[in-house]
Amino acid sequence: MSEQAGAANRPDIPGILEAAQNLADRVRAAADRSGYQEKGILNSEILFMLACVAALKPARIVESGRARGQSTALLALLFPDREVISFELHKGTPDDEIATRRLSEFRNVRLMYGDSLNLLPPIVRAGDVLLVDGPKGSLGIELCLRVCAAVSPLMVFMHDSHHGQLERQFAETFWPHPVFSDDPRFVTAFEALDRPCWELIASSPDRQWQAPYTRDGLRQLSYGPTMACLPAPKRRDAKWMLRELRRLKKRYPRWRH
Numbered sequence: 001m002s003e004q005a006g007a008a009n010r011p012d013i014p015g016i017l018e019a020a021q022n023l024a025d026r027v028r029a030a031a032d033r034s035g036y037q038e039k040g041i042l043n044s045e046i047l048f049m050l051a052c053v054a055a056l057k058p059a060r061i062v063e064s065g066r067a068r069g070q071s072t073a074l075l076a077l078l079f080p081d082r083e084v085i086s087f088e089l090h091k092g093t094p095d096d097e098i099a100t101r102r103l104s105e106f107r108n109v110r111l112m113y114g115d116s117l118n119l120l121p122p123i124v125r126a127g128d129v130l131l132v133d134g135p136k137g138s139l140g141i142e143l144c145l146r147v148c149a150a151v152s153p154l155m156v157f158m159h160d161s162h163h164g165q166l167e168r169q170f171a172e173t174f175w176p177h178p179v180f181s182d183d184p185r186f187v188t189a190f191e192a193l194d195r196p197c198w199e200l201i202a203s204s205p206d207r208q209w210q211a212p213y214t215r216d217g218l219r220q221l222s223y224g225p226t227m228a229c230l231p232a233p234k235r236r237d238a239k240w241m242l243r244e245l246r247r248l249k250k251r252y253p254r255w256r257h
């Protein structure tokens, strides 16, 4: 792999900021078109993801955890010539009905059902980008690692990676070169994109516990739920991390979700 390709596979904040400046208008237009749905990722977080892969050519986008399809709709709009394969555990729920309705217009979206922990590892291919936004907690990072132990995807993203999460600590300790969307330089530059998201969240009786720098009604260090960009490790390193994760989970049985 050339030095340049190596750098593209290992984004850093200065490079992400530069790429994001050029992509912000596209994300704003996609967000205006899709609108915002509860439980969804923030507009700045999808911009972060797009900027991280800007220098790469993903073959497909594979998503785990769809809920009402906010991330799915944005991915479909922002990668119009790529297939977006989206997995959700629960079929026929009110969230699933909303997602199915709003995603029916996209020809590049494939809706799948079932437990990603078992279904995803054999489906993801080298060259795919993976977004994990459910399962959460230790199972979320376990899914990222199971995939990376089976194949080396182009890039892995894990949502809900804010400070204070054990999986954030795990990623910062073990994962090679992680980058996070709550970096203050990124937040300062792009938080304005999230105004419509925060407005809807503030008006929702179910989600008012969440606001900038606030979670469960308490102040938090991170700006928001936070997207982690986890460059795919070598498969043998992913297998080693998986063993470490399972060892830690035995030691800390409360670290489940």
Ligand SMILES: C[S@@+](CC[C@H](N)C(=O)[O-])C[C@H]1O[C@@H](n2cnc3c(N)ncnc32)[C@H](O)[C@@H]1O
Pocket: 037, 038, 039, 040, 041, 064, 065, 066, 067, 068, 069, 070, 071, 072, 087, 088, 089, 090, 095, 114, 115, 116, 117, 133, 134, 135, 136
């Ligand atoms: C926070 S929501 C996803 C939000 C969505 N990505 C968005 O931006 O709108 C998490 C979703 O993950 C789903 N989920 C949890 N565990 C899962 C699993 N093992 N496999 C597939 N989906 C799962 C949940 O049912 C829930 O709908």
